[in-house]
Structure formats: C-alpha cells, structure tokens
Amino acid sequence: xxxxxxxxxxxxxxxxxxxxxxxxxxxxxxxxxxxxxxxxxxxxxxxxxxxxxxxxxxxxxxxxxxxxxxxxxxxxxxxxxxxxxxxxxxxxxxxxxxxxxxxxxxxxxxxxxxxxxxxxxxxxxxxxxxxxxxxxxxxxxxxxxxxxxxxxxxxxxxxxxxxxxxxxxxxxxxxxxxxxxxxxxxxxxxxxxxxxxxxxxxxxxxxxxxxxxxxxxxxxxxxxxxxxxxxxxxxxxxxxxxxxxxxxxxxxxxxxxxxxxxxxxxxxxxxxxxxxxxxxxxxxxxxxxxxxxxxxxxxxxxxxxxxxxxxxxxxxxxxxxxxxxxxxxxxxxxxxxxxxx
Amino acid sequence: xxxxxxxxxxxxxxxxxxxxxxxxxxxxxxxxxxxxxxxxxxxxxxxxxxxxxxxxxxxxxxxxxxxxxxxxxxxxxxxxxxxxxxxxxxxxxxxxxxxxxxxxxxxxxxxxxxxxxxxxxxxxxxxxxxxxxxxxxxxxxxxxxxxxxxxxxxxxxxxxxxxxxxxxxxxxxxxxxxxxxxxxxxxxxxxxxxxxxxxxxxxxxxxxxxxxxxxxxxxxxxxxxxxxxxxxxxxxxxxxxxxxxxxxxxxxxxxxxxxxxxxxxxxxxxxxxxxxxxxxxxxxxxxxxxxxxxxxxxxxxxxxxxxxxxxxxxxxxxxxxxxxxxxxxxxxxxxxxxxxx
Numbered sequence: 234x235x236x237x238x239x240x241x242x243x244x245x246x247x248x249x250x251x252x253x254x255x256x257x258x259x260x261x262x263x264x265x266x267x268x269x270x271x272x273x274x275x276x277x278x279x280x281x282x283x284x285x286x287x288x289x290x291x292x293x294x295x296x297x298x299x300x301x302x303x304x305x306x307x308x309x310x311x312x313x314x315x316x317x318x319x320x321x322x323x324x325x326x327x328x329x330x331x332x333x334x335x336x337x338x339x340x341x342x343x344x345x346x347x348x349x350x351x352x353x354x355x356x357x358x359x360x361x362x363x364x365x366x367x368x369x370x371x372x373x374x375x376x377x378x379x380x381x382x383x384x385x386x387x388x389x390x391x392x393x394x395x396x397x398x399x400x401x402x403x404x405x406x407x408x409x410x411x412x413x414x415x416x417x418x419x420x421x422x423x424x425x426x427x428x429x430x431x432x433x434x435x436x437x438x439x440x441x442x443x444x445x446x447x448x449x450x451x452x453x454x455x456x457x458x459x460x461x462x463x464x465x466x467x468x469x470x471x472x473x474x475x476x477x478x479x480x481x482x483x484x485x486x487x488x489x490x491x492x493x494x495x496x497x498x499x500x501x502x503x504x505x506x507x508x509x510x511x512x513x514x515x516x517x518x519x520x521x522x523x524x525x526x527x528x529x530x531x532x533x534x535x536x537x538x539x540x541x542x543x544x545x546x547x548x549x550x551x552x553x554x555x556x557x558x559x560x561x562x563x564x565x566x567x568x569x570x571x572x573x574x
Numbered sequence: 575x576x577x578x579x580x581x582x583x584x585x586x587x588x589x590x591x592x593x594x595x596x597x598x599x600x601x602x603x604x605x606x607x608x609x610x611x612x613x614x615x616x617x618x619x620x621x622x623x624x625x626x627x628x629x630x631x632x633x634x635x636x637x638x639x640x641x642x643x644x645x646x647x648x649x650x651x652x653x654x655x656x657x658x659x660x661x662x663x664x665x666x667x668x669x670x671x672x673x674x675x676x677x678x679x680x681x682x683x684x685x686x687x688x689x690x691x692x693x694x695x696x697x698x699x700x701x702x703x704x705x706x707x708x709x710x711x712x713x714x715x716x717x718x719x720x721x722x723x724x725x726x727x728x729x730x731x732x733x734x735x736x737x738x739x740x741x742x743x744x745x746x747x748x749x750x751x752x753x754x755x756x757x758x759x760x761x762x763x764x765x766x767x768x769x770x771x772x773x774x775x776x777x778x779x780x781x782x783x784x785x786x787x788x789x790x791x792x793x794x795x796x797x798x799x800x801x802x803x804x805x806x807x808x809x810x811x812x813x814x815x816x817x818x819x820x821x822x823x824x825x826x827x828x829x830x831x832x833x834x835x836x837x838x839x840x841x842x843x844x845x846x847x848x849x850x851x852x853x854x855x856x857x858x859x860x861x862x863x864x865x866x867x868x869x870x871x872x873x874x875x876x877x878x879x880x881x882x883x884x885x886x887x888x889x890x891x892x893x894x895x896x897x898x899x900x901x902x903x904x905x906x907x908x909x910x911x912x913x914x915x
Contacts, residue, residue, distance in 0.1 A: 375810035375842050438782045439775040441814040467863045469716035472821050473782040473814035480813050501716050507863045515859055522808045522848045 239300045239333075240309040241268045241324055246293065247285040251393075252338055253309025255422035257281070257288040259401050266300035267293045267309075268324060297327040307425060308337040315340030315364075326352060334359040338421025338432075363424045364432045366444065373442035377483035378524040380453040382415075385573045386484035387462040387532070388516050390506050391498050392471065394490040395561065396462045397423055399532040399569075402561045403488070404459040406570050415455035417448050419478055423461045433463060434474045441477025449482050457574070460484065466515055469501055479516065483524035486573050489513050489554060492534040493546035510553035530572035531558040580641045580674075581650040582609045582665055587634065588626040592734075593679055594650025596763035598622070598629040600742050607641035608634045608650075609665060638668040648766060649678040656681030656705075667693060675700040679762025679773075704765045705773045707785065714783035718824035719865040721794040726914045727825035728803040728873070729857050731847050732839050733812065735831040736902065737803045738764055740873040740910075743902045744829070745800040747911050756796035758789050760819055764802045774804060775815045782818025790823050798915070801825065807856055810842055820857065824865035827914050830854050830895065833875040834887035851894035871913035872899040 240257070242250035246269040257264055264281070272279045273295040282290040294300050306328035312318055317339055325335055325343070329352045335343055342362040343349045353360045377384065385403065387396040397420065407414040416423070418430035436444045449458055460482045464471030491509050498504040506512070513528040520526045531554045535543035543563060551558040557572045559565070581598070583591035587610040598605055605622075613620045614636035623631040635641050647669035653659055658680055666676055666684070670693045676684055683703040684690045694701045718725065726744065728737040738761065748755040757764070759771035777785045790799055801823045805812030832850050839845040847853070854869040861867045872895045876884035884904060892899040898913045900906070 373811035375845060434778070434780040436779050437775070438777050438779045438815045438818060439812060441779045442811050466860070469821055469824075469864050470714040470783050471780060472860075472864075473818040474779045476817050477779060477814040480810055483810075504716060504864065511863075518856055518859060519807070519813075522852075523810050523813075523845065 236262045237303045238262045238305045239266045239303040242309045245310040250310040252422045259426045270295040297324040305334040317341040336361045338363040363421045370440045370444045373446045382453045383457045384484040386460040389465045390491045394492045395534040396490045400461040402566045413456040415452040415458045417460040419461045442481030445481025486529040488530045490532045530569040535560045577603045578644045579603045579646045580607045580644040583650045586651040591651040593763045600767045611636040638665040646675040658682040677702045679704040704762045711781045711785045714787045723794045724798045725825040727801040730806045730831045735833045736875040737831045741802040743907045754797040756793040756799045758801040760802045783822030786822025827870040829871045830869045831873045871910040876901045
C-alpha cells in the first residue's frame with residue numbers, strides 16, 4: 234500500500250527544500266500536501282504544480298492541520314546547522330496526535346525531544362530520525378571490490394552538484410530498461426526516498442568506509458548498484474565523507490558531477506574548484522591502490538544556463554573529462570547509462 | 575607536581591602495549607609501576623628496564639594492589655575492538671578505591687560502566703575516557719592555512735609506521751633547540767601524553783577536519799605545530815581519518831612515515847602498499863587545491879633490520895622520496911628537523 238505523506242517545507246519550497254523536492258521526485262509515496270505557510274499565505278489555492286514541474290500535483294497548505302489525511306509527515310527542509318525550527322512544533326505535534334509517523338533528516342533528533350517522544354508513545358507512532366546511524370556500524374573489511382555486482386558511484390567537484398539526482402536518475406533509467414539494479418543512499422534525502430540506508434556524514438570517521446561497505450554488501454544480490462556520493466575530495470571540510478564512500482564502495486566506475494560555471498567551493502568561496510579533469514584524475518589516483526576505477530561519464534548541472542550556453546558548457550566539460558557528458562535533468566541519462574552499463 | 579601513574583599492560587608489555595610504551599617514553603609523569611601479571615608471574619622482581627630501554631625504570635607488578643602509591647591508573651593496552659577486558663576489573667576498582675583517577679583510551683567508556691561510575695562518585699576521582707570527543711565539535715571553516723604558525727603534519731603509507739613517535743620526537747627535539755613548538759595529538763596515546771586533544775578517529779565524519787582545525791587554532795600561538803597523523807590515504811578502512819587530518823591541519827610541510835620492507839596494509843594483506851614516492855605525490859595532489867604542501871622528509875622504521883640492512887633501506891627510501899630520510903629511533907631526528915624548520 235502506498236503511504237500518504239505530507240512534506241514540511243515552510244518558507245523554502247521548492248528551491249530551498251532539497252529533501253522536499255527529492256521526495257516529490259523519487260519517493261514511492263503519495264504526497265497529499267506540501268506545507269509552506271509563506272506560499273499558502275499568499276495564495277490559499279496554491280498547488281505544487283505552480284512551483285515545480287515533473288512531479289505529481291497536490292495542494293500547498295499552511296499547516297499539518299490544513300492537510301488532507303496522511304500517514305507520515307516528512308521534514309523536507311533543513312535550516313543551516315540542521316537544528317529544529319521551533320515554529321514547526323505545532324505541525325509535528327498535530328501530525329503525531331492525528332496518528333501519523335514523523336520522518337526527519339535533521340541533526341536534531343526528534344526522538345530525543347521529550348514532548349515528541351511522550352506524544353509518540355501515547356499515539357503509538359514512529360519518530361524516524363533518518364540521520365541517526367545504527368549503533369553497530371564498524372570498520373571496513375575491504376571486500377566491496379570482490380562482490381559479484383557492478384558498482385557505480387557518483388562523485389563531485391563540490392557539494393550540491395547533483396549527485397543524488399544523477400544517481401537516482403541513473404538507477405531509475407536502469408530499472409526501466411529491465412536491469413536488476415539497486416540504489417545505495419548515503420544522505421538523508423536518499424534514505425527517506427529508499428526507506429533504508431545509513432547517513433554517512435554522521436558515522437564515526439573510523440567507520441565511514443565500513444558503513445558504505447555494509448550497505449553495498451547487503452544489496453549485492455543486484456547486478457548493478459548505484460551509490461550516491463557526497464561532498465568532494467577537494468572540499469576543505471567534507472572530503473573525509475567523500476573518501477569513505479569511494480574506498481568503502483570500491484566502484485567499477487565513477488560518474489563525476491559538476492555545476493556549470495561554479496568556480497569556488499560553495500560556502501568556502503576562497504577555495505577554487507580545480508579543472509574537473511584534474512579532479513577526475515585525483516579520484517582515479519585515490520582509488521588506484523585500493524580498487525582501481527575510472528571516471529566514465531560526467532553529469533553537468535546547467536539549470537541556470539540557456540540552451541546554447543548549456544551546449545557550450547557541455548562541450549567544454551566533455552573535453553575536460555574525455556568522456557560522455559549530459560545534464561541528467563535537461564537531457565536525460567541515456568548517454569550516461571550507456572557509459573556505465 | 576609530577577603525577578605518579580601506574581600503567582596497565584597485562585600480557586602485552588612492551589611490544590603489544592603501544593599506549594604503555596608511548597606513555598613511558600613521552601609523558602610528563604612518574605611511572606611507579608607497569609601492571610603485567612604474565613611478566614610478574616614469571617619473575618616477581620621484574621623491572622621495566624629488563625624489557626624496554628631508554629625509559630625510566632620501575633617495577634613490573636601483577637595488580638594495582640601490588641603497585642606503589644599512584645595518582646592515576648592508565649590503561650596502556652587495547653584489545654582488538656577496543657573493548658574492556660573483564661579480568662582488569664579488580665585493578666580498576668582497586669585503583670578507584672585507593673583514590674586514583676583512571677585514564678582510558680578504549681572504545682568502551684569507563685564512565686558509562688555503572689560500577690566504575692558509582693565508585694568514582696563515592697571516592698571523588700575522575701574517569702577520563704580519552705576517546706570520547708567533545709560534544710561541540712563542528713565543521714571546518716577552512717582557516718588553518720591562514721594561521722600565523724608553521725604546521726608540520728606526519729602522514730603514512732599505512733597504520734603503525736611510527737607517526738606518533740616521529741611527531742613526538744620532532745616536537746621534543748624542536749623544543750630542545752629552543753623553538754617555540756606545540757604538539758597536536760589526534761589519537762589516544764598522544765592525548766594521554768599531552769593531557770589534551772581530540773580523538774580524530776571517533777569524531778563524526780562531517781566534523782573530522784573541523785576537529786583538527788579546532789586544535790591547531792587553539793594552539794596557534796606557537797611558532798611551530800607538529801600534528802600527529804593517523805592511518806594512510808591508501809588504507810581501505812581508515813583513509814577518511816587521514817584525509818580529515820590533512821585537510822583540517824593544512825600543513826606547510828609533510829613528513830612521510832614508512833616501515834622498511836612492509837609491502838601490504840597491516841591487517842589487510844591483500845592490499846599492496848604502493849611505492850612510497852607515489853604515496854607522497856598522492857598526499858601532495860590531495861592537498862594541492864585545499865592548501866598546497868610538500869613531503870619534505872621521510873621517517874623510516876627500520877627496527878627489525880641490521881645496521882647495514884637499515885642503511886640500504888634508507889638509501890632506497892631517500893631515492894623514492896628525493897628528500898632527507900632517517901629512522902627517528904635509530905638515527906635521531908636532527909636531519910628531519912632541519913628539513914621542516
């Protein structure tokens with residue numbers, strides 16, 4: 234039975250609510266409403282279709298209480314730092330009191346909130362803190378390269394370059410072609426979509442590769458696994474997470490994700506992003522002695538460019554990588570999929 | 575006042591008790607006894623000097639109760655997995671009941687053990703779980719490269735190649751020369767020696783670089799900082815920890831530590847260690863776009879070789895790195911220090 238969900242995205246829908254848009258695009262669930270009180274305040278008849286295309290339509294409402302009946306409330310937005318915004322409290326308590334589960338990828342754990350925990354007990358609903366890793370994650374054994382499954386991992390020149398989207402689009406296109414494929418989520422949005430997974434950025438650093446290895450091992454009955462990458466090997470803060478995914482998944486091939494025109498690390502503007510061709514070689518060198526692999530395709534986010542600007546950017550990216558290149562949203566992923574299958 | 579400590583190393587002293595030997599070599603404390611019931615059982619008059627040279631002498635005893643009076647018991651040995659060995663319980667409780675603090679680098683936290691916690695409260699002693707990171711560690715800002723201090727970080731071709739020893743010897747030799755230097759510990763032994771520090775392998779992976787940055791920032795009033803590295807960039811399980819230290823400390827120079835003759839990753843024998851020259855270049859490439867640096871010297875562990883074997887190994891290592899090379903224990907660190915100052 235498909236679950237009916239409401240997605241909280243106050244003040245951020247759609248561009249500032251990455252989890253909300255990811256859930257709308259990819260989750261196997263019926264979204265009955267998006268909660269965005271700013272949009273609903275401006276237009277009481279607002280609908281998702283007015284703001285985001287290519288996903289199922291539903292009303293945008295101001296609060297949980299205004300939404301049609303649902304089975305789970307998903308927190309679809311994350312303030313900087315991952316804290317809980319107290320202005321959302323009524324939405325969460327109303328959801329719990331109506332018998333709905335609550336799913337959250339925040340660093341703040343709802344199950345540790347005394348009020349939410351008490352209410353959830355009273356109403357027998359689940360508070361699922363997606364970002365809490367399992368307690369028994371441990372060190373990698375270094376066995377992913379021996380698994381009898383073809384592993385494709387996305388990597389990036391920076392955060393927010395489209396790794397989740399590219400991975401998901403590749404996975405779905407493969408399944409559509411009849412390929413026996415699995416999706417390995419490593420971040421909160423992917424985990425919510427897949428209803429399974431380990432948040433790699435929250436694991437103990439000694440166990441980061443081990444957590445990825447555990448997931449690919451668990452799903453190694455598939456012929457192909459598409460592993461969602463995180464961050465970038467040239468990121469001054471998040472590179473350990475990136476490397477844990479590279480060494481833990483030991484991929485057969487890599488797809489490098491880049492945003493056209495981005496020159497500096499997002500939020501760390503004094504750090505230049507090197508030539509993507511150089512970044513690709515760095516990933517290959519790092520993999521070499523652990524489990525050799527190659528960047529076989531490039532995904533380029535050209536959302537803010539015109540058609541001809543995008544064509545120029547893709548031509549440049551193609552020559553930097555000497556590999557097939559496409560914008561998964563603009564062009565689809567057929568060409569990229571050919572390169573990895 | 576110098577603290578008097580007893581060091582627990584049952585069944586492992588000296589070669590299987592890395593923390594015990596590190597504490598004996600480098601801690602600013604008076605070791606009144608080593609606890610090793612196997613050695614003391616064979617020879618009731620056993621002394622440290624019979625088993626380890628170059629450190630202050632003291633008796634080896636079978637239990638806490640047999641040791642001269644001390645202010646703190648240090649757990650100087652770690653079983654695989656970092657658990658607590660229940661046969662040590664009487665030593666810990668006796669120590670607490672005699673009014674001594676207990677210092678442990680185990681993954682098992684003594685303060686979470688109900689019996690130890692209760693006893694420690696009753697006797698007003700401290701249980702210091704060195705491996706518990708502070709709660710408020712957060713993401714790196716990427717500022718270590720701007721600090722007005724010269725940062726030297728040790729890196730390795732594998733775990734257990736002598737990074738802690740090399741870093742500590744360089745630091746102490748620098749201080750002996752009158753250089754204003756600080757030591758940045760990143761693992762349990764270094765933290766116990768320094769009585770300060772964050773266990774980098776236990777931080778959340780998103781915060782690994784941030785934890786290192788926080789330490790170098792806190793000590794940046796020194797002219798030179800010597801940062802203890804961990805693991806290796808080519809290690810299939812621990813590479814994220816290594817990279818967090820490289821990108822978090824943004825060093826001015828690197829010292830690459832290698833064990834002569836070691837060909838495979840310790841405990842992961844199917845993973846070959848590449849040519850050290852290649853590993854050095856990999857560290858430099860990884861640092862390049864975040865904070866450029868160079869391998870300026872090599873430390874070679876030649877403990878198991880003859881004098882002439884060691885000379886051959888050093889000549890080979892020197893040509894691989896094209897940099898000055900020495901075995902810090904056999905040769906001292908003068909030549910290496912010249913290269914980094």
